[in-house]
Amino acid sequence: MKFTTTWKRLRLAAASLMTASLLVGATSLSVAAATKLNAEGLIIPQRQNWSFAGVFGRYDRAQLQRGFKVFHDVCSQCHAASHLTFRELSEPGGPEFTKAQVKALAATYKIKDGPNDQGEMFTRPGKPSDPWPWTFPNDESAKSALGAVPPDMSLLAKARTVEYGFPYFLAEGLPFFEDEEQGPDYIYALIKQGYMDPPKGMKVPSGLYYNAVIQGSNHLIKMPSPLAMMFDSAGKPNDPKFYTDGTPITEDQVARDVSAFLMWAAEPKLEQRKRMGFNVLVFLGVFATLLYLVKRKVWAGVHDAPPSV
Amino acid sequence: MSGPSTYVPKSAFGRWFEQRLPIMGLMHSSFIVFPNPRNLNYFWTFGGILSFMLVAQILTGVTLAMHYVPDARLAFNSVEHIMRDVNYGWLLRYMHANGATMFFLAVYIHMLRGLYYGSYKAPREVLWLLGVIIFLLMMATAFMGYVLPWGQMSFWGATVITNLFSAIPVFGNYVTAWLWGGFSVGDPTLNRFFSLHYLLPFMIAGVVILHIWALHVPGSNNPAGVEPKSSKDTLPFHPYFTIKDGFAVVVFMIFFAWFVFFVPNFFGHADNYNPANPLVTPQEIVPEWYFLPYYAILRSIPYKLPGVLTMFASIAVFAFLPWLDTSRVRSGTYRPVFKVFFWVFVLCGIGLGYIGSQRVSDATILAGRLLLTYYFVFFLVILPLLGLLETPRQVPASISAAVLGAKGAAAAMPRGVGAEPSVKG
Known part of the structure; x- marks a missing residue:
């Protein structure tokens, strides 16, 4: 009798919990579905599904290789990636190009080196150990050509974030809700959703572009839409065979792939970290359980009678 | 670190060493x-x-x-x-x-x-x-x-x-x-x-x-x-x-x-x-989370020098705690009124941390000042007065009495009879 009432109560509690979470889920979904502007005309980037999210998250090699192609053909024309080396492209846990591919790729770049034994600087083909070379010799030259220094891309995915505010940020630290992917969420939203026509009556100065993901200063950004360089205004790709692995090229696909690639560039040890982390948690969990059992054994009876010491 | 050691090394080398540097005895008496x-x-x-x-x-x-x-x-x-x-x-x-x-x-x-x-x-x-x-x-x-x-x-x-x-x-x-x-x-x-x-x-x-x-x-x-009174308490x-x-x-x-x-x-x-x-x-300069309450205190004061002094005072006040708390009863368990003020103080600290993480606005300044006031009132007014005004509950006669309950205090009780283990998990 007593058991059945407890069971009923439990079921009631579970049902109300589920209803509550469904409601919360529905509200957050409706927020997500509306990639719409908030009161300040700002798009708050939404959480995307990433293969590298979660305890068992791993990068999608094919996606990283596609993202690398976007980075190589488009982004790196202007952006630097000074912390990224060629060799990392063939290391485990990344796009995992073959060593030969990376060697051939590096050799297509001319690297300034020296001085040699005559005291002269010289150029040589790139080697896998070289850092990613930049189009511009220095910041000043980038600024004079582009009007601003584009941010270095190697850490961009960790240097950008989405502030969800109190109390949501607390959940981002909890198991099952954890979120270290705000950077790629932000980059995806910036290039896929942010570029749009400015509000009526607003004049965008030449050399600037309207992007609703950019905070402050009237949502203006100096980077022209990178997708507009690859697609026409109707969303048709300039090069339908851009991806060599047969993946159809769409604006959404390009934005996702390059965001994932930038996350890897910023956090190349993510897979190693998560794999080791799981093992560490399992070990510590077993160890803690054993210690607890020993502790119980040691303390057994201690509070029943005066200790015999 | 608690008086002369009763430690006797088992090996001859141990005895030889202990006579010259009694560090094993020190470890033994401190941690064994x-x-x-x-x-x-x-x-x-x-x-x-x-x-x-x-x-x-x-x-x-x-x-x-x-x-x-x-x-x-x-x-x-x-x-x-x-x-x-x-x-x-x-x-x-x-x-x-x-x-x-x-x-x-x-x-x-x-x-x-x-x-x-x-x-x-x-x-x-x-x-x-x-x-x-x-x-x-x-x-x-x-x-x-x-x-x-x-x-x-x-x-x-x-x-x-x-x-x-x-x-x-x-x-x-x-x-x-x-x-x-x-x-x-x-x-x-x-x-x-x-x-x-x-x-x-x-x-x-x-x-x-x-x-x-x-x-x-x-x-x-x-x-x-309460202090241990006999070996039964430890x-x-x-x-x-x-x-x-x-x-x-x-x-x-x-x-x-x-x-x-x-x-x-x-x-x-x-x-x-x-x-x-x-x-x-940067748009916002924010310290690490553990400094946020002090940052909130700093920003609550409109003038620089008083703000800095108040912030340092909020940490320095901990040093005066032994003399600010006038209660003769040590444990908050037996101080029904103190308990309430204590938990409000904890919430106040968390609240200050939250304010410290927010962009400055009229609302955060006001909230910061209210919390800051409670912070100092807790130390400088509530703790000194509470010791004089509060009626504490009865403190247990000894630690073993607290652990074993009133019945268990009778030391002659047989093993296995008596109160449940009361160690808080």
Whole structure:
């Protein structure tokens, strides 16, 4: 009798919990579905599904290789990636190009080196150990050509974030809700959703572009839409065979792939970290359980009678 | 550290050595047979957890220093070199950065436990004061450590905090220039912060030894707040507390490991992955979470010097706690009114932290001032008056009475009969 009432109560509690979470889920979904502007005309980037999210998250090699192609053909024309080396492209846990591919790729770049034994600087083909070379010799030259220094891309995915505010940020630290992917969420939203026509009556100065993901200063950004360089205004790709692995090229696909690639560039040890982390948690969990059992054994009876010491 | 040792070494070499340097006897009396109150709950394991964190921080820190370069042009790159090229460098750095957070989390629990159970009261005032010194050293160490990666938040955090000293009348600007080693935060500042960041943890370790020494003279306080009266009230440190502390440390490590391996940048700030740039001020300069309550206090005062003084006073007030709390009853368990004010104080601290993380507006300024008022009223008015006005509940006659209940106090009770184990989990 007593058991059945407890069971009923439990079921009631579970049902109300589920209803509550469904409601919360529905509200957050409706927020997500509306990639719409908030009161300040700002798009708050939404959480995307990433293969590298979660305890068992791993990068999608094919996606990283596609993202690398976007980075190589488009982004790196202007952006630097000074912390990224060629060799990392063939290391485990990344796009995992073959060593030969990376060697051939590096050799297509001319690297300034020296001085040699005559005291002269010289150029040589790139080697896998070289850092990613930049189009511009220095910041000043980038600024004079582009009007601003584009941010270095190697850490961009960790240097950008989405502030969800109190109390949501607390959940981002909890198991099952954890979120270290705000950077790629932000980059995806910036290039896929942010570029749009400015509000009526607003004049965008030449050399600037309207992007609703950019905070402050009237949502203006100096980077022209990178997708507009690859697609026409109707969303048709300039090069339908851009991806060599047969993946159809769409604006959404390009934005996702390059965001994932930038996350890897910023956090190349993510897979190693998560794999080791799981093992560490399992070990510590077993160890803690054993210690607890020993502790119980040691303390057994201690509070029943005066200790015999 | 509690009187002459009864330790007799088993081996001949041990006896020979003990006559010349009785360090094994010291360890034996301090960590083997040392009598601890038998009713300690799990809040008393945070001393062990903090010792573990100090050792973990020093070990990871010394290893990181082998690869880090304290040079304004190279520091940021050297940290990235650690993350990418050094074997398990990412692990060392994430452990060290999250370790600071865990250290402060544990020290705040440790301090609030002391506050709740009146652990600072006679004869433990010096023990408490040494703790306050450790806390100050920790804050200085953590602040300087956050500057070392030389990201945007490092640089601008250092600028804001060192600028506080310019509030000193007349000499302020000289003092800040002296701290910087120049006319702004720069290479000399980074170098001296690195040097001090390496030095201070060893000073902390020294004061921790004094802290443990001062603990082992009167022994631990306990949840009942009455001193042990007989051997019935205590248990030897080993095996009872070594196993209990060991279990607590491993549980804490699980919590620590979660952040290191799965959300390593949760407590960090994204802007610190942008290299320091003296020409670009970040939209918001926010300190690490453990400094947010003090930051809120600083920003609640509209004038610079009084703001700085109030902020320092909010930390210094801890040193006067043993004399501000006038209650003769130690443990908050037996102080029904104190309990309420205590928990409001905890919420007030969390509230100040929240205000410190927010953009300044009229509402946050007002809320910050209200919370700040309660913070000081709690220490300077409530604690002194409460000791005189509050009627505490009956304090147990002894620790064994508290553990075993009124019946169990009769020592002749047979084993297995009597109250349930009452150790709080």
